[in-house]
Amino acid sequence: MNPSDEERDALTEAYRKASAKDAGGPGTATRNAILAEAAAEVRRRTPAANDSRYLWRGVAAVAVVGFGLLLWRQVDQQKPGESYVVAKIFVEPEHEVKFDLPVPVDPAGRVSVAANSATDSAAGAGSQILDDQPAASRASAPAKAEAAAELSAAPALRERNDSGRAEAKMSATQDAEADADALLRLHFPAVYQSDTPHTVWLVQDATGAVLRSGELPAGRNLADVRSDLERGPGGRLLRPWRIHSLRNARGQPVELAVSQTP
Amino acid sequence: MPDGSSAIMPRMSAAAIPDETLVAQYAAGDVAAFEELYTRHELPLWRYLLRQCRDRATAEELTQETWFAVAREAPHFRSDGRFQPWLYTIARHRVIDRYRAEKPTQSLDVTVDGGEEPLAAQLADEGSPSPLAVSQQAEQGQAILAALDLLPQEQREAFVLQAEADCSVEDIAHITGTTFETAKSRLRYARDKLKALLRDHAP
Numbered sequence: 001m002n003p004s005d006e007e008r009d010a011l012t013e014a015y016r017k018a019s020a021k022d023a024g025g026p027g028t029a030t031r032n033a034i035l036a037e038a039a040a041e042v043r044r045r046t047p048a049a050n051d052s053r054y055l056w057r058g059v060a061a062v063a064v065v066g067f068g069l070l071l072w073r074q075v076d077q078q079k080p081g082e083s084y085v086v087a088k089i090f091v092e093p094e095h096e097v098k099f100d101l102p103v104p105v106d107p108a109g110r111v112s113v114a115a116n117s118a119t120d121s122a123a124g125a126g127s128q129i130l131d132d133q134p135a136a137s138r139a140s141a142p143a144k145a146e147a148a149a150e151l152s153a154a155p156a157l158r159e160r161n162d163s164g165r166a167e168a169k170m171s172a173t174q175d176a177e178a179d180a181d182a183l184l185r186l187h188f189p190a191v192y193q194s195d196t197p198h199t200v201w202l203v204q205d206a207t208g209a210v211l212r213s214g215e216l217p218a219g220r221n222l223a224d225v226r227s228d229l230e231r232g233p234g235g236r237l238l239r240p241w242r243i244h245s246l247r248n249a250r251g252q253p254v255e256l257a258v259s260q261t262p
Numbered sequence: 263m264p265d266g267s268s269a270i271m272p273r274m275s276a277a278a279i280p281d282e283t284l285v286a287q288y289a290a291g292d293v294a295a296f297e298e299l300y301t302r303h304e305l306p307l308w309r310y311l312l313r314q315c316r317d318r319a320t321a322e323e324l325t326q327e328t329w330f331a332v333a334r335e336a337p338h339f340r341s342d343g344r345f346q347p348w349l350y351t352i353a354r355h356r357v358i359d360r361y362r363a364e365k366p367t368q369s370l371d372v373t374v375d376g377g378e379e380p381l382a383a384q385l386a387d388e389g390s391p392s393p394l395a396v397s398q399q400a401e402q403g404q405a406i407l408a409a410l411d412l413l414p415q416e417q418r419e420a421f422v423l424q425a426e427a428d429c430s431v432e433d434i435a436h437i438t439g440t441t442f443e444t445a446k447s448r449l450r451y452a453r454d455k456l457k458a459l460l461r462d463h464a465p
Contacts, residue, residue, distance in 0.1 A: 011453060012425045015410070018403030019426065023309045026325045031304070034329040038288070038296040041333040046291055 180244035180256050187213050188256075192248045201257040203238065211261065222257055238262075278302075281345035289337045296336075300329060303346070306426045307353055313410065313422045314357045324360060328353040350427060350437045354419075409459040417452035420445060 183202065184192055187210060191198045199221055202213035216222070222243065238259040246254045281302070287295035307328065312321040331352050339348065410418055416438070423429040423437060435445035 011456060014403075015406050015421075015425045015456075018406050019309050019313075020305075021403055022407055023305075023312050025305050026308050026322055030322050030326050031300075034300060034326055034333075035293075035297060037330050038300075038333040039293045041336075042288075042291050042293055045337065 176242075177244060177246070180258065181246055183210075183258065184246055184248065184254060184256055188215070188254075191215065191254060193250065194248060194252060195250050197253045198248075199255045199257075201241075201259075204258065204260045206260065222255065282339075282341070282343070285336050285339045285345055286341065288333075289339065296333065299332075299345070303349060303427075306428075307349065309426045310350065310422050311353060311357065313426075314354075314415075314419060315360070316411065320360065324353065324356045327356050331356070344433075346427060346429070347433045347436045350423065350429070350433075354437055406456065406460060409456050412459065413452050413455055417448045417455070420448040421452040421456070424449060 184200070187202055188198070188200050191200055196218070199216040200213065201216070201222075203211045205211055222241075239262060241257045241259045244256040244258065246256055248254050279298070281299060284295040284299045288299065308321065308325055311324045311328070312318065315321055315324065328349070332349060335352075339345070410421065413421065419438065420434050423434050424431075427433075429437065431442060431446050431449065434449065435442045438445060440448075
């Protein structure tokens with residue numbers, strides 16, 4: 001049954017009167033909260049470009065980025081002295097060979113045991129004992145001690161100097177070659193002035209003092225004796241050999257093998 | 263605050279700016295337009311929500327949530343749409359979300375045990391005070407509200423949308439997500455039951 005318009009109006013009006021009297025309305029707090037939220041929503045949607053808060057936020061962000069870039073540049077550009085010291089830490093043997101253990105060999109090609117006795121060493125061709133040149137070996141000790149002191153102070157520098165590693169490493173390689181050249185001149189003066197190629201070796205202790213040194217006969221190279229000698233002076237294992245390919249005063253090639261006692 | 267009659271019939275004022283224009287103005291940043299919208303629809307929406315949830319505190323919360331959503335979604339309001347159905351659709355979704363979160367739902371229009379009477383009607387007959395008691399204990403105005411509470415939820419919603427917000431059957435169908443015929447049937451059943459309750463149990 002469809003109600004007539006008159007009936008519908010009477011029922012609706014009766015309801016409206018009752019509802020208006022009964023229901024009241026939402027509280028003032030609700031109204032205020034709704035209107036405040038509407039205003040806040042407008043502010044969120046349209047952040048004013050000239051709002052000073054946004055301006056200062058932008059300025060602060062630019063300042064932080066600029067400061068970061070400045071700091072990065074400061075760290076990236078190392079002082080020369082710092083680079084050298086850091087290089088001492090990170091330098092690694094460029095020509096490290098664990099098996100090439102040069103020892104004096106007699107002219108017949110027999111491997112001598114010069115490292116174990118002065119008599120045998122003297123009999124070996126070209127072999128030289130450290131005791132023959134004590135002053136020279138001691139002269140290099142202070143420089144090594146100084147380097148060791150630098151090394152002990154280096155960890156702090158390492159942390160702040162990562163970006164300078166490549167440059168420092170290159171510098172360290174050059175320094176190592178210069179040291180090898182100095183060793184050659186000091187311990188093998190004849191070889192340094194020779195007109196022919198040579199292959200020489202020496203063993204240092206932890207302080208850099210030269211314990212033993214010698215030369216391989218012509219035609220022999222370091223690889224030839226690798227299977228014969230696995231041990232250094234006193235039967236102690238040596239640290240890996242560093243091979244330096246140098247030129248002497250006459251421009252002749254000289255291979256210098258250097259190792260240390262543990 | 264406007265009185266109930268003016269708020270019930272917000273579209274009666276010929277000089278009023280259309281709701282849809284006010285929404286567009288608010289979306290453009292005019293907060294005063296939102297205040298005008300709120301003032302127009304405050305009481306009808308409040309009563310709709312109160313009749314649906316029957317609890318003032320909950321109705322306050324739902325009112326706030328609904329208008330917050332209006333403020334948030336105003337920029338997305340379709341220019342060719344109508345504001346009032348949109349507003350009540352938002353409000354209805356808030357009601358549904360609230361009751362879905364609070365308790366499992368079962369349609370009050372389903373019939374049980376093969377009977378023809380909807381579940382809501384059976385529950386009303388069994389657990390609620392009789393319409394006679396209601397009408398005898400209250401004034402005539404309260405009696406009609408008590409009778410309204412006895413209606414199934416969908417019928418009550420249809421009646422309130424028409425009576426409070428002056429919604430057409432098309433609007434009711436749109437807001438409740440049903441067809442025109444379903445909305446029309448719900449409205450007719452609601453009115454018939456209300457009249458019967460008021461007639462049979464009037465003092």
